[in-house]
Amino acid sequence: MTGAPEGWVGGWIDVGLQLPSASERWRSAGYRDELRAWVARETGEPTSLEPVKVRAWASVWRAVTPGGVHYAKQNCATQPFEAALLAELVRLVPQHVVPLTAVDLDRGLLLTPDQGPVLGEGDLDTWRRVVAAGAALQRALVPHVDGLVAAGVSRLLPADAEEYVAQRLDGFAALPAGDRRALAPDRLAALRAHLPVVRRWAEQVAALGLPATLVHNDLHGNNVFDREDGLRFFDFGDALVMEPLAVLAIPLEMLAARLGAGPDDPRLWRVAEAALEVWSDRAPLAELRAALPAALQLGRLGRTETWLRCTPPMNDEELDSFAGAGAASLAALLDAPVLGHLPG
Structure with missing residues (x-):
């Protein structure tokens, strides 16, 4: 490679x-x-x-x-x-x-x-199928994480989260004046002050004891084929090795936007629980639900890393559209989670 x-x-x-x-x-x-x-x-x-x-x-x-x-x-x-x-x-x-x-x-x-047409986004049951099958894939890969890393996939675990954010902030601060990728100074300062909160999220998620595994990092029905023998996933270019609940960040954000759903919407919980149930033998379902908002916040770091990896080879026209995507993804840590509520 x-x-x-x-x-x-x-x-x-x-x-x-x-x-x-x-x-x-x-x-x-x-x-x-x-x-x-x-x-x-x-x-x-x-x-x-x-x-x-x-x-x-x-x-x-x-x-x-x-x-x-x-x-x-x-x-x-x-x-x-x-x-x-x-x-x-x-x-x-x-x-x-x-x-x-x-x-x-x-x-x-x-x-x-x-492989024919993609599954597509469909109704809530379709989203439930996608996240449940995605979680089953994650379970199957738990024993093979070292091989995935050897294939070139980066790790970004809860224990890395605070250091990761601090490094990103240092990197944004070092960009030259006028760089279109920059993070606004007020966002930079707010995120530095937010580092202890990131640490608490990481501690809560790590306490679940879930194993590291592959996180697709762009999980939705347009990256899935529905074959006779089950769902088959593709488009793994954004993937990372993370804690498993991070995989829900993208599908839940997409679905919330599509439905106009707020953080207490039972439709979002119905989809999320299709994945949580796959891990309910490793941690009680109530604890998985309680930690999910923090896991979704940490999942935003995966999207940040994807955008930062995609930005270096962009030409001027592409930068006009996407230069700020990495900064925006990181700044989303200051927003509320798409589902559930964080401790006050």
Whole structure:
């Protein structure tokens, strides 16, 4: 697997890192030729090879080949691990993830066969299926965390949370004047004052005793296929090794926005409890519910790290849209959790 560039601090990306544009390379004729040659070696000469998505952080192409329709993906240099991670997941938990046709670990390329339409967001029962199946995947991976880290996935555990936030704040403070990625000075000061609160959240979540495992970090129905043998997950480019309840941060925030739901909405609790029940043999359900608001806050750190990893290869146009996403994700620690309430 292609190694991460210099600019990492304690396994986490440096806030100030800047790299050449990834999307401009992916849009070039040279990259198309390179990708076509690789697909041809793996499946036969494609009759069609067209981009489906080209973002600052990843490129996905649809290839029509003698072996059927496939999708090729490559992530940016600061999220290079997905190919190695998916290869490991296919080996360990093939029933939970999309199959792999081919992988190039040196270049971080992966090729998967067409799985049909995605599950989609659907109704509450669909969301419950997604989070419950996601938690089952997490349970299955608990014994294999060291292998996931060896594949390139970073750890961000409750014990790391306070140090992580402090490092991010130092990184934002060191950005030069006028940097579009900057965190506003008042937010910076407020977050520094909030570090003892982050420590208390981490202590509460750690006290549950749940094991570290894979957190997808973008869990929703558009990253899932509904196959005859169950749900199969894909798009692991944002993944981290965290405590397991952090995985609920993204689906609950998405669902709350869609429903216009507040922190006491029983519909959100119904979805959350489909995942909590998977862990109820490791901690009482009442304790899981009580710690969930703090876990959701710590889950926002996962999204912060994703945005900070995706920002270095952005060009000017992409920075116009996304430069402040990492700072905004970190500043969300000052907001109330999407579900439940924190102690006063």
